[in-house]
Amino acid sequence: MRTTDPGRLLLPLAAFALGIALGRSWPGAGAWALAAGIGGGAELAALARGFGPADRRLPAAAAAVLLFTALGQAAWNHRLDTLRAASADLVALSARPGRHVLTGQVLRAPVATEDGVLALVAVAALHDPAGDRPLHGRLALAVRGLAPEDLEPGAWIRFACRLKPIRNHRAPGAFDRENRWATRDVRVAGFVDHPLRLLRAAAPAPSGAISRARLRLERTRARLLGALRARLPQPARGLAVAMTLGEKAELEPAVREAFARTGIGHLLAVSGLHLAMVALFAGGGLAWCLRRSRWCLEHLHLRKTATAAALAAAAAYAGLAGFSPSALRALLMVGAFGTALLADRPQAPLNALALAGWGLLLLDPCYLFDVSFQLSFAAVFFLVLAAPLLGGAGGDADETPGWFRRRARACVLVTLVATAATAPLVAWHFQRFSPLGLAANLAAVPVVGGLVLPALLLAALLWPVAPGAAALAWKGLAPVLSAVAALVERAAALPGAAAWIPRPGILPVTAYAALLAAGLVALGRGARRRGAISLAGALLLAAGWAAGAPNPAGRDLVLHVLDVGQGTSQVVELPGGKVVVVDGGGRRGTAYDMGARVVAPFLRTLGRTRIDVLVASHPEADHVGGLPALVEQFDVGEIWANGDRSRDETWRLLMEAAAARKVPVRVWRRPGRVTLGGAEVEVLPAGGCSRRGGRNARSLVLRVQAGPASLLLPGDIDRRREACLVESGLPPADILVMPHHGSRSASSPAFLARVRPRVAVCSAGWRNAFGHPAPEVLARYRRAGIPVLRTDRNGTVTARWDGTAWTVTGSPPGPFFRAEAADQGAERVASTAPASAASSTSGVIRVAPIPSESTK
Structure with a gap:
């Protein structure tokens, strides 16, 4: 019996996925999507009436691509609108500081965290002095001090928590937390700091948020986890x-x-292998039992009955696995094959894969950007393309001579194809080989x-x-x-x-995938030479990014102030290719590794494999917490420190990592200068000023000069240390990173008058508990006519000197908060003679308007 041509499902699916990707990266293009959809539909109708079958194929394919691309973008925009509407109440409430008393229902079995549990909660009501009122939305609720067994799925709970929207660290390469939680319809996280701030309000019961069947499934999952x-x-x-x-x-x-x-991390994810085994156990077991009954043999279609049981078991198991993207993909593929068997209609593997893709992307377009979705589909797609080769390698199981050798060859080939298929995605997302x-x-x-x-x-x-x-x-x-x-x-x-390895570009990854697919198809059709050439091209591309390109030798001086929350991390790219990393961010009292999750991926996105100088301005967790991971993952030339010691765990880990990797540690006790590439780096330790302040005031201060352009990175110094620098004759600087995150204790008028920066950058966490940057400090910069960009509002800030002018830009927000962010912008600061040690007042400065939110 004939099967549907796989191309009829795959080509529209690819166009639909392209439209989703365009919708995410190109917001506000609804008019284009509508025009493309109308145009594509009209062209399809015209083609159907005006051309013969042979003449229609190429134009019809182009029209279909246009139409489904527009539909994909429309689907993304619709998903974004529904997600924002569903979470609008909680997002608005999160803007109010303090604790909020909420009532909600636990939707899934909680999972253990380092200090408590994390649960998915459907909020139903808000309780405040003004009275109770309904409130809707899903919440990722972290509760300190509880065990997973203390929160049962379906239970109604009342709790006092602090709320914070789930936002990405806006640094290229950082993990996409927003999309991960968006697949669960969550945009806000809640934090309960003590178990006594949570009480059980009612026993588990079905509701509008969780059906009876899903509740039973989740309770079974919770009990199995407990067992x-x-x-x-x-x-x-x-x-x-x-x-x-x-x-x-x-x-x-x-x-x-x-x-x-x-x-072999894929072994830890529920995938097609798991569901196939469950289906085999359930269907095979039932068939074995039914064959023992004469009545069943006479009245039942054993194969179809066993298939139906296998499908039901696979669906139940996918639910126990939490309906992860890989489990859903496998379930939909198993469902496609099983339904085809029940309907006596054969199904091609590519059709089953395409149907699974359609099902997932129609269910939630956010799945397209899920790593497990991408890895799962890539592996299965290329294995299907390699099926003719696998069939030849496997042979017939009944042919005893050489059977084991053929099976071994098939196993090796499957592993090779799966590894080759997922390699570019692993390199893209994790920068690993x-x-x-x-x-x-x-x-x-x-x-x-x-x-x-x-x-x-x-x-x-x-x-x-x-x-x-x-x-x-x-x-x-x-x-x-x-x-x-x-x-x-x-x-x-x-x-x-x-x-x-450095993160490969999108073009090499696309070219690699195309060459790999072409090679497998050609080899499967017997075109060995053409297939070998395509695979050789793919191998060369893979070798290029796996070997790791040397650090790019640019001519520009570039400063990146990374969005690392309430901390500091700065990357300075010097003319000639040298790179200096000053601090690595970090979080107090948490195992979240800012260096491994944010700073290291950002550096590899820049193509960096080596850090020439790693600077620990002072041993505080919010500055050095991410440095141990950088020492472990990069070739580090030297570590600079101020000589302070600390009992902090992150400082101990940094020193141990440096000793293990034999990285020299240079302690600066006196001012000095070092020439790196085409720039001069001046290091200013506290020296005699060390008695005037605490650990923050003893931060190493770095001043970078490249021709007429200059940067000043002062760490967490305070007013007293600023006074010492002013007394020592500190030269002006074009770009200033605000001292101590914009704290009230720093940025004195005398210091600003001395430095006279063209632009200032504040590194602070979004809605941080310290109130950084302080409003009066921002007002001081505004009165001085100094534009301010902030990592909490502008994301990672990049200041680039191209030899004639500075260009200072922020990073775009994630797609789920793009509508709420009105603080984006770029500043072009042109100067005929930038401030330098020799000249600080000559020249004309032109500063483009700054968004008003950036200096509020």
Whole structure:
């Protein structure tokens, strides 16, 4: 029986996805989408009436691409509007400081965090002195001091929390938190700092926010999680929970990192392998039972009955796994094949994949930007293209001679194709390359996928009906899982097991994917020469980004003040290719690694593989918290410090990392100058001023001069240290990073009069608890005529000197807060003679208007 041409589903899907991507990156293009949709539809209608079949193909394809691209953009805009409308109440409430008393219902089984739990809550009401009123929206609620068992899915709770919108760190390469939570219809996070600020208001019950079926599913998931936690020690518990339910919160950080380094992190996600096994167990088990009944053999269609049972089991298991993108993709593909069997209509694998893609993107266009969605679809798509090669490698299982060799070749080929398919996405999202990946997958997949995973899934299926047998199975699996974790950690520790690489550009990634697809298709059709040429081109592209290009040798002086929240991190690109990183951001009292999550990806996005100088201005967590990760992930030439010591954990980790990597640490006690590339870096330690202030005041101050252009990076100095610098004859500077995040204790009038910056940049956290930058300090800059950009409102700020003028720009906000952000802009500060040590007053300065919000 004929099947649908895969191109009829794949081409519109690709155009639809393109439209979604354009809608996210090109906001406000609704009129274009409407015009394209009308034009595409009209062209299709005209083609249907005016041309013959042979003449219609190319124009019809072009019209279809135009039409579905417009539909994709319209779908994205609609999703954005519905998400904003659903969360508008909570976003508005989050603008009010202080705690808010809310009532809501727990929607999913909570997961453990470092100091409590994280739960998804549907808010129903707000309680304040003015009275109770309905309030709607979903909330990511973190509760300190609770265990996951303390919050049951479906339970109604009342709690006092602080609210904060979920916002990305606006630095290229940083993790997209906004999109991750948008797939759960969440834009706001709540924080309960003590378990006594939360009470249980009512028992679990179905509601408008959670159906009876979903409630049963979530309660089963919660109980299964509890059973695994109670019966398995770490690290076996983390692996069992991840492999069974796709929940990675229980994994020990070292184990999770080891799986990522060795390229086998996909084993920790619920995927097609999991659902196929569950479907096989359920359908095969039912078929075995039905064959024992003569009545069933006479009255039932065994294959269709077993298929229906397999589909139901797969759907239930996908729900237990939280309906993650990879689980949904696998479920939709299994559903497409199963439905085709029930309808006696064969289904091509590419059609099933396309149907899964359509289902997910129509359900939520945000899935397109989910990493697991991209990795899952890329792997399956290229494996389908390689199916003719895999069939030849696998041979017939009944042909005993050479059977094992053919199966081994097929296994190697599957691993090669899957690794090659996901390599550019791994490089794009994680800037990683694992030379050990092929060998690790060949060793781990048969053991984990063929033995451990089936045993875990069978135990999970047994648990509702025979908990004793399931507990016995988990007990037997515990040493096996612990051994797997130990072996993976040992493999990850091997030299060269993994490498950090620069983030490739979108064009090389696209070209690589096209060449890989063309090569696999050509080889599958027997065109070996053409296929080999295409694959060789893809391999060369991959080798180019995996080897890591040298640091780009630009001629410009560039300062990046990164959006790292309430902290500071500055990247200075010097003429000639040298790079200096001053501080690495950080958060007090949290395991969130700002260096690994924000600063390091940003540097690799710039194409940087080496840090020539890493500066720790002073040992405070909000400045040095991210530095240990930079020492571990980059080739660091030297560390500069001010000589202060600290008992802070991050400072100890920094010194240990420097010792392990044999990075020299230079302590500055006297002023000095160092020539780096085409710039001169002046280092100003506290010296005799150290008695006038605390640790902040003893920050290393850096002044960078490249020709007539200059920067001043003062750390967290206060007014007393500023006075010392003024007394010492500090030269003016074009760009000033505001001292101490714009605190009231700094930016004295005398200091500003001495430095006379063209532009000032404030590094501060959005709605931070310290009130930085202080309103009176901003007013002082405004009175002095100094434009101010802020990382809390403008994102990462980049100041670029091109030899004639400074261009200072912010970073765009995430798509989910773009409508609320009216503080974007770029300033062009032109000067015929910029302030320098020799001349600070000559020349004419032209400053474009600054958005009013940036100096409020």
